[in-house]
Amino acid sequence: MTKKQPEFIRTDKRGKLIQLITGKFKQLNILEMVDKTPWGGHYHKNRYEFFHVLDGAISLRIKKNGCNIETEVIKGESFMVKPFEVHEIVSRTDYSRLLVGYSKAFDPNNPDIHKEV
Numbered sequence: 001m002t003k004k005q006p007e008f009i010r011t012d013k014r015g016k017l018i019q020l021i022t023g024k025f026k027q028l029n030i031l032e033m034v035d036k037t038p039w040g041g042h043y044h045k046n047r048y049e050f051f052h053v054l055d056g057a058i059s060l061r062i063k064k065n066g067c068n069i070e071t072e073v074i075k076g077e078s079f080m081v082k083p084f085e086v087h088e089i090v091s092r093t094d095y096s097r098l099l100v101g102y103s104k105a106f107d108p109n110n111p112d113i114h115k116e117v
Helices: none
Strands: 002-004 008-012 015-019 027-034 039-043 049-055 057-064 067-074 078-081 086-091 095-102
Touching: 027 086, 049 057, 049 067, 057 095, 086 095
Parallel strands: none
Antiparallel strands: 002 078, 008 015, 027 095, 039 086, 049 078, 049 095, 057 067, 057 086
């Protein structure tokens, strides 16, 4: 897991442009989380996932190579989950909304979702 800073920010009289990340995404989703229920608890072998918190705040739990990391991610922050990182997110508020980008589109015939053993 890597926390990401915006790549570029431009502000002028029209408002603000925040460039979050440059990359080749095959799928973009909006994830709306309610009731502090966990999402994830799995890893991918062939997919990177980019997350940006639009509203609310989440707890992010990552497990890789026997190491456990838990961190809070708040509105306006981003992070990248790499292949083989077991990841779980839980809303810390009653409602959180995230932008989620996948390096490979979801394929129901080959979902690349693996539970931790």
